[in-house]
Amino acid sequence: MRWDTGPVNNAMTEYAADTEQLKRSVYLGLREGSPDPRQVVALACELLDRFHGTDAVLEVVARDPAEVPRTEMAALARRILDDVGFEPGFDLAPERLETLRDALRVMARDLTTYGIEGEPEVEVLEDRFPAGAGVRLADGGRLGWGGPVLPGMCDNPATTLTGLAVMIQESLLERTRQVWPVCPRHGLGVHGAEREREAVWWCAGDGGHVLAPVGELTHVPGPRRPH
Ligand SMILES: [Zn+2]
Incomplete structure (x- = not known):
């Protein structure tokens, strides 16, 4: 009997692509001064779903983004990228x-x-x-x-x-x-x-x-x- 793992593999690949794209967007936002809070929240949610619930991830998910000052959101975003070991490539840096x-x-x-x-x-x-x-x-x-x-x-x-x-x-x-x-x-x-x-x-x-x-x-x- 052959197990069809296609859908599972596709879901994993999709997750990886989405999360990677969010990390890149948040990083680029940081380079320009401040990341889009919606993207930071989206990234935190993706990571939380996959059990990467670091302090910064939990804080972003728990708070109302409208109440978080831009500089604080930027600091949280930077911590999240550090937590997941994000390393910008030659294209982004x-x-x-x-x-x-x-x-x-x-x-x-x-x-x-x-x-x-x-x-x-x-x-x-x-x-x-x-x-x-x-x-x-x-x-x-x-x-x-x-x-x-x-x-x-x-x-x-x-x-x-x-x-x-x-x-x-x-x-x-x-x-x-x-x-x-x-x-x-x-x-x-x-x-x-x-x-x-x-x-x-x-x-x-x-x-x-x-x-x-x-x-x-x-x-x-x-x-x-x-x-
Ligand atoms: Zn010598």
Whole structure:
């Protein structure tokens, strides 16, 4: 006997789509100053139905929205989005994409030490969920398909550059099996890391040291090419 789960699956998909759409609308409202109270209430009701009854959800459902001041409603909406772990993608938070593009311009300087020339471009991978970003090189090569940079990593320049550096070096290693960059003093592969709010290439040799800030690899004397 075969169970027909079609309607159940459809209902779940519909719920997910509606709720996701409401989260996006409320987030966009917050970005513009204050969300539409009807959407906040609708989102709270959807979440309550699915047992995500956090304090903020319960408060929105219990109160008359006409009596809630706009700033308070905005604060409640923000708490609800935090409670459900809402993470805006590159489409809703284009400044994250800009931060990533800036980081790639810095990183491109280091890629020349690998022998990669030209201007690489950020490529948003729309067919993934969550939609992350990879890199398309000037020669058409693509990096980051195995583990793209996620929008949540792109809120500040140092973290973004570090995440991008790690993604790129892992993609290159996967592709060519060559360690890069290499510390000329210790002969060790270095790793992208964040130190004192700066993205750096970190070498584990002699107790650990910064080989160079990310973007400054061309200033390191000695061979840095992969080996
Ligand atoms: Zn070293």
